[in-house]
Amino acid sequence: MSDEINQDSDSKTQEPRLWRDKGWTARVIKNEDDEGWAVAMIKDDEPEPALVGPWTMGRDKKNPKPLDANAFGTLVKTASEVIRRHEQQLHAILHKSLMVSTDTADFKISLDIVPDDDDPYAMLSAHDADNTQLAKVRVAPTFKLTKASATTWIENEFRKPD
Known part of the structure; x- marks a missing residue:
């Protein structure tokens, strides 16, 4: 049937x-x-x-x-x-990215939000000019990706932002 x-x-x-x-x-x-x-x-x-x-x-x-x-x-x-x-x-x-140039290198910084019903979060990642991933950290889904926040993250050697 x-x-x-x-x-x-x-x-x-x-x-x-x-x-x-x-x-x-x-x-x-x-x-x-x-x-x-x-x-x-x-x-x-x-x-x-x-x-x-x-x-x-x-x-x-x-x-x-x-x-x-x-x-x-x-x-x-x-x-x-x-x-x-x-x-x-x-x-x-859900997916934002921007380019940040420093005195030493250019970086592509991305924020990918995972809208899970129980535990939403975001992944913040950095790639160099060759698209090699340099860092990836889990952050709150409310993290605001701006030039300033990306620059601060780079200056803090990609440590997880507060």
Whole structure:
């Protein structure tokens, strides 16, 4: 029985209010905020929609316009872009780096935050111009990586910051 369920979830669905293909499901839903309709785009195995947006009314001005191949393709592209932007934003928040030049060398200092639910932390690391790792220490996830904090860390011979 479970094989039948898996096959069903992998197959295409092309109904007026429900399309499933390419790892995505588009579902036309009643817009709770007004008289209109909305479409929700859900990536397979995700609990929440990646995108919810207004959907066009049909010719009768009561029912939604049916989904079609062109609309579904556009929705997949848009929802994929939303996810990509979200991932880029999260990466930018969790991974920071900067270059610090001293009288003796240039250093790339990086801070990588690990957002663990129970024990979040960050790793502060230093690399030289050849990308050889010179130091790596665990710091609080609230550590602020700035030119000043990086310079101080270098001047303190990469000892763990307070």
